[in-house]
Amino acid sequence: MRKKVLEILTRNEDKIIEKLIDYAKAGGFTRFNSTRHEDWRLSVREIIRSLAYYLYNYVNDIIRIEDKAGEDPVTQFGIKSARAHRARGITLQMFLGLFKYYRRAYLEVINESDLSPGEKTEAKKTLNTFFDRFELGFCSEWAGEGPDSRLLELQAVNRSLTNEKNKLRTIFESMTECVFVVDSNMEITEINAAAAAYFGINPEDIIGMNCSHLLGCDCKKENCHLYQAMKNGGCYKDVEFEVNTRRGRRRILTSGSFLQDISGKYAGGVCVFVDITERTLMEQTLRLHMHANNSSIECVTIFDESAQLIYANFAAQELLGRNQREILGMGIEEVYQGGEKVLMSLIRGDSWRGELTQNSYILYVHANPIRLPGGKIIGFFVAARDMTNHKMTQLKLQQAREETEREAAKLRAIVSVMNACIVLVDANDVITEVNEQCTVMTGKSREELIGKKLWELHSGETLEKVRTLVHIYRTQPNHPRTTITRRLGNMDVIMSIQPVYRDKIYDGILLMVFDVTEVAEAKRQAEQARLAAEMASMAKSEFLANMSHEIRTPMNGILGFAEVLLQQNLTPEQEESVKVIQQCGEQLLELINDILDLSKIESGKLVLEETNFSLRRLIHEAVNLVEPKLAECNVEMKIDLQQDLQDQLKGDPTRIRQILNNLLSNAAKFTHRGYVKVTVRSEAVEQENNQIKLKFTVEDTGIGIPKEKLELIFQAFTQADGSTTRKYGGTGLGLTISRNLAQLMGGEISVESEVDRGSKFSFAIPVSVAERDSPVDSNEQIRAGMGVILVVEDDWTTKQLVANYLERAGYDVIATDQGKQALTLAKIYRPDVIILDILLPDLSGWEVLEKIKKHEQTQDIPIVVCTVLPEKERAFSLGAVDFIQKPVSEKNLIRRLNKLTMSSKTHDTHVVLVDDEKPVLEFLKTVVGGAGYQTHEFLMAEDALNYIFSGGKAHAIILDLMMPKMDGFEFLDRLRMGPKFKHIPVLINTGKDLTEQDYQKLNDKYERILNKSFVRADILLEELGQLVKNGVARKSMEQQEQRRIHILLVEDNHFNQRLIVKLLSDEYQVTVVENGLQALEALERDRFDIILMDMQMPVMDGYEATRQIRLTDKYQSIPIIALTAYAMKGDYEKCLAAGCDGYIAKPVKRDMLVKTIKQFVLPSAGRAKKNRTRDQGVESLVPWYLQDLAEEIEKLKHAAKINDFVTVRYIGHGLKGSGGAYGFPEFSAMGADIERAAAQEDAEQVRSLVGRLRELYTQVLEEEL
The missing domain is CATH 3.30.450.20 (PAS domain)
Incomplete structure (x- = not known):
């Protein structure tokens, strides 16, 4: 083991040094942080050499009395080290700190080694003894004492400790309880004989074992009571759990506590336990018996030989209404009413069975004496069952039988007289x-x-x-x-x-x-009445339709020519007269529309549309109608919109606007002072369907409505003042229609009013939030360009000049010359920036600025003050973000606005960066990304192309020309092949000196060229901003070829003929015929792009003419737009059924005509063959696409023949993406199949699919040509 320890320490010399340096840095020993690595290494090696000598020659647990300090090499080593460090000016405190790190580093290396748990314990013990001796030496040297005097003191302490240790060991081993001790790693360091015998394992085999292995459990530290006690410095008591022993699974009761060393840190823990397996089994058995008795529904009582109660189960306690403590010791006659007769039988040794009454309960009792085996009676067992419910059930059953008999007799009597x-x-x-x-x-x-x-x-x-x-x-x-x-x-x-x-x-x-003869007759009569009513309703609808047609036809001429006249050079008097004609005509048309709306609502024929619209635009248009009238009366127009109000919604904007217009018109009509206020709020109602409920409130300070008239005003042709001398005009239809429209849209309208105080009308309707990518009706939409700018300027010339500057720069402009209206527009649109003049006719610009900054809905909008007044400081003090003194410079204005709007407008703009030089690519990423753009960087052109072709977002591309594999020229050629990617603007950033040949290769496939050697960040961002603002700098094909559109107008009314020709002849070629028969003849003579067809004509009406045109194959592709004065439900469907493509109701407006023509006519082409769906502008590119596709198919055929699956897969992938874009989904599907077969390298399938593609191409070519 000694050899292993030395090998481990020597092998991990570098690790010990790293640990020492880390500990020194962490401990703040800055003096040693810079010490050279080699000094540390020498110190470590010196300690290891001393340790080696100690391990092989002088291993003792403690210093013995006979040991001499002078003879102990480790102590002498400590003295020598202390002298050397003292000579270097190191204090004892510093040396002790460093020594602590040495000890810690060596011990941690041993702990991290592959030694067994027992070996680790022994090794750490030896190391600690070594470092103790070492510490004794240098401490003695520092204290100025000789090692021998210090040693004598330690020897005395050691003898005392040895005696205490022996005493504790004797107690430890003689304990009958099982005890073991663990270290901080939960490894067993000591175990007494009782515990070793309990587990049947030798103590030597247990030392070093993890306690979870000994106990046979997989207890995690966070769930271990002993570990938690050690960690938290506490103890635990009486915890039960099961362990594995040689006798099997046993249950123990354990307690434990933590152990700490001299420094107060926890050094492990001690666990004491006893076996409680048999006791637990006995307790479980007893509990089972008690549970069985207590679970019984019978009352179980046990009495002793003197008839005193000694046990009662739960059921008995519940019956008696007392707990067991209260009834123990009671006699049997006290427990049971009538218990005396039971006791007499039991004393005689007999059993007893019968019924007893206990309070309000009826009990069935059975009792038996309890005997010893010899026959001696030692007590009595009495059980009782509650029979009360059973008895009551029998009684109720008898009563039910009698009641049933009575009811049956009644039923027979009723049945006998039933009709x-x-x-x-x-x-x-x-x-x-x-x-x-x-x-x-x-x-x-x-x-x-x-x-x-x-x-x-x-x-x-x-x-x-x-x-x-x-x-x-x-x-x-x-x-x-x-x-x-x-x-x-x-x-x-x-x-x-x-x-x-x-x-x-x-x-x-x-x-x-049942005889229902009379009912059937009444039903037949009702059916006849219903049919008569339907015929009457049809007659009414037909009358209204005819009346509408007859009135709208001349009205179309009146309003149309009024619009034409207003575009001429008229004198002020003439212009005023024409405007009166126009206003009167529009009022009459509005009345007709109201009557028709009411008729359609009453007959259930009004159909709601569902289209995307801008809520703020809708509110603005409604408010604009009444603001002039309110301004005349000096009535303030207030708007309160919810801060997070959704703008892009889906519903019926026409009907919502109609309700709002009606309410605002009434408020303006009846209010002469104070204000009119529009409040709009929203709340979510169906999160799954993305629905919200819009609540509009129109509040005024007008004349008010009496309470008794509040419901009356919603009736048709009724006003609160219905007298012939009434002050206010109107048909009385507005509120009736508004309520019905609100109800049709799933909402309701309500009113609160007080005479002379004003009124508050509210209506709430459900709408859907428009999808992010859903197109908004062009009439409703504010373009999402560079931003929306509100220009507040009273000078007409300056206002037009600034608006032109802004529109050229790609901004959307809202302009007004009134301060009050500016406040309203700011709340409705929340523009990106407001350009504010100070000298306004109604409010001072300073007042407008102050009010905007104080209102919570508008206070965050940046305001640029633009004035002749040199009051820059005042502007900034009131909250302006910029100040421009007139005259206005276009470049200066746009530059400042771009700074204000760029950060908020570029975060959704994706720019693809392509350059093979990493430093350049990093520069582009830093500059473009820092301006708020989303960047996508590519070192290889083909990777960028794959990203774009696979659907990656790319609003602009910054492209290098000179790159390996695929250069910028090839990149542009392949990018522009797909019509889907022709519009992406490209900014070339190259260091190449371009030749005439290069420019010819580039052709018109790029927008700007910059020299990367000289380009600055500001120039790059300015050029990129222009590209993103303006999109592709190519003229629309529609604009170039608009004059080619040839229109056939089929209209019998000469006024309408002249009007429509007047409206369209400036931009389109118009041929006029008077009926359907002439239309058929005109189609034989000439080619037309679109037909405008009146539906009510002599000789041959529009319905029949449309059907005849659709029967002829060569006219199938010509769009036909119905022109009719009818406005009833079913008119649109009737026109479509005849073969029309669209529908315009008279009176005709130029904007609607032009919009419809553009919607249905593509330049130089009719409608797509076979009703293919294509994007606008794609139709004219189809021949080129088909021509290119023929070449691709030949390449595909060759690649399939030689099993070039890479090329096959590439062409298939391109076909999958391009086919659908050109209106050929069958090509996309075939491309996907080819790509998939090539990926699987299925040669036979690839060749089969290529053959089918050639057949499909031939078929499509015949259809298209």
Whole structure:
């Protein structure tokens, strides 16, 4: 073992040195931190040499009396070391600290070694003795005493300790309890004879064993009572658990405590235990007997020979209402009422059985004497069972029988006078009972009916039904009742057949026949009335539709030409007159719409749409309608929007806006002072469906409504003041329609009001939160560009100039010249930045700035003050983030705004960085990533391309040209092959001097070129910002080829013809015909991209014309848009059924016309063949795609032939991604199959799939061409 210890210490010399240095640093011995490694090594080796000598020549547990310090080499080594360190100026405290680290390092190396537990214990003991002797030497030297005088003192202490140790050892070994001691690692260091004998193992074999191995348990430290006691410096008592011994599994009772060394640290623990296996078994047996008695529902009592109670189980205690302590010692006659007669029998030695009354209980008692084997009576056993419930049940059963008999008599009496035929049939289909009405209905006496078979009462189809039902009743237990309606003579009857079951076994039927002749007649009359009402409703709907058409047609001309006139150069008076015409026409149209809406709601024909919309845009539009009127009356418009209000929602924005407009219009109409306030809140209602409930509240300080009129105002054509002299106009339809619309959308509208104090209207409706990627209706959407800027400027020229600057830079602009409106717009839109002038007509800009910064909804919006006033300090003191003094420079303005918006707008922008030089790539990552962009770095161009082609996000690319394997030129060629990736802007960052040939190779596949040798971070970010702002710098193909679109207008009304031509002729070529027949002739003469079809025309109407066009193959692809003045439910569906693709209701607005034309017409192409779904702009690229695909298929064929699976897989992967993008999902599916087969290197499958792909390509080519 000695040799092992020395080998371990010598082998781990470096580890000891590392530990020493770490301990010295941690202990703050800075003087020794810089000591050279070699000095430590010499010191360690010197100690090991001294230790080696000690191990082989001088091993003793303690210093004996006869030992001389001068003769002890270890003590002398300590003296020598102390002198050397004292000479170097080291104090005793420092030396002791270092010595402590030496001892700790050596002991830890032994503890981490592969020695057995027993060997480790012995080795650590030897090392500690060695270091004790060493410490004795240097301590003596430092104290100025000779080692011999110190030794004499230690010898005296040692003798005392030896005596105490021997005494404790004797006690330890003589204890009958089992005891063992463990160290801090839970390894046994000592065990007494009793414990070793208990486990049947020699003590020497136990020393060094982990206590969990000895006890045969897998106890973890955190669950071990002894370990926890040692760790926390405490003890534990009387803990039971099982252990493994040679006698098997035994149960022990254990206690333990921690042990500590001289320094007070815990050094282990002691455990004492005794075997309690037999005692535990006895206790369990006793508990079982007690539990059995106490679990019994019978009252068990035991009396001694003098008839005094000595035991009562729980049931007996409950019956007597006392616990056992209270009743022990009571006599049998005290425990049981009437117990005297029981006792007399028991004293005679007889058993007793019978009933006793105990308070309100009835008991059945059986009692027996308890005898010894010789026959001597030593006590009495009495058991009692509570029979109270049993007796009560018998009584109730008797009462139930009597009650049943009475009820049966009543039932017979009721049945006999019922106005229904009742027949009882048994399980054999024999009639057993009928009532008097049955004899009347059948015309037979009771005697003639009873005893006959059920089948004799029926015939024909009814007989077969009844037979079938009875068969079902027999085979399907607990089948429900069945009802049959039939004619019986001249009567209409309902026959109810109820099966009867006993314990799920069929036992017959109860047949009831009711005469419902009068009810049936009333139902027939009601049906006739319903049909008449439906015809009337249809007539009403038809009338409204025709009226709508007849009014809307001229109204279309009036409003349309008013719109055209307003675009001309009119005098102010002429412009005012045209605006009056337009306003009157719109009011009349609004009235017509209200009447139609009410009609559709009442007839249940109003259909709600579900589309994405911007809530803030909706609120803004509604508020804009009433703000001018409120401003005239000096009424304040307030808006309170919830801080975290969702903006992009899904629902019916038209109807929500209609309700809000109605409520705001009423509030503006009836309020002449104070304010009108709009409050919007939301709350989640269905988290799974992403639904929220929007609650709008419109509050005013107007005239109010009397309480008795609050419900009246929701009735059609009704106002709170309905007199002929009323002050306020209106149809009285607005609130009626609003309530009905709210209810249709799953919500409700309510009102609170007080006369002369104002009103509060609220409505709540459920909507869905729009998905993140869902498109928002262009009319509802604020573009997600560089940001939204609110410009507050009263000077028209400056406002337009700033707006132009901002729009060119990619910002969305909201502009106003009013301070009050600026406050409203800030709350609604929460713009990214506000540019604020100070000299405004209504409020001072300073006041606007102060109010915005004080309001919790707007206080975080950055404000840039832009004014001629030189008051920069005031602007910053009120909360502005920047100050620009007019005149405004475009470059200066955009640069400052970019700084404010860049950090918030770039975090969702992904930039791909491609460069084979690591330092350059790190520079790009630091600069671009530091500006808030999400970066993706690639040293290899092909890796970047794979990332993009596999769906990785890439809003811009910064690309080096000169790279190995694949250079930037090839990267761009392959990137631009896919139409899906043509739009990604590319910024070339290269150190190459580009030649004319290079520029020709690049063509137009990039947006900017920077020289990487000279590029600065600010230039790089400015160029990148421009790319991200403007997207791909290519003109839209739609804009380039818009004039090619040729429109066929089919319209019989000359005013509408002139209007639509006027609206479209600036941008489109329009041909006009007057009816459907002329449209068919025009299609034969010319080619058209789209048809605008009026549906109500003479000769041939639009429905028939559309059907005729769709019957001709060559016209299948031309979109047809219906133009109709009808606005009733079913109009849209009727147009689609005829073959139309879209629908526009008159009066026609130019914006709606242009939007619809752009939606259905792609430049230079009609609709996609075979109704393929393609992105806008892709159609014109299809021929090039098919041409390129032919070349790819040839490459694929060659690669499959030579089993080049890498190429096959690559081409298949590209086909999988591109096919769907061009509207060919069948190509995508085939590409996925080819890629999968190539990955599996299935040559036969690959060749088969390539052959099928060629066939599919030929088929698609024929379809497309």
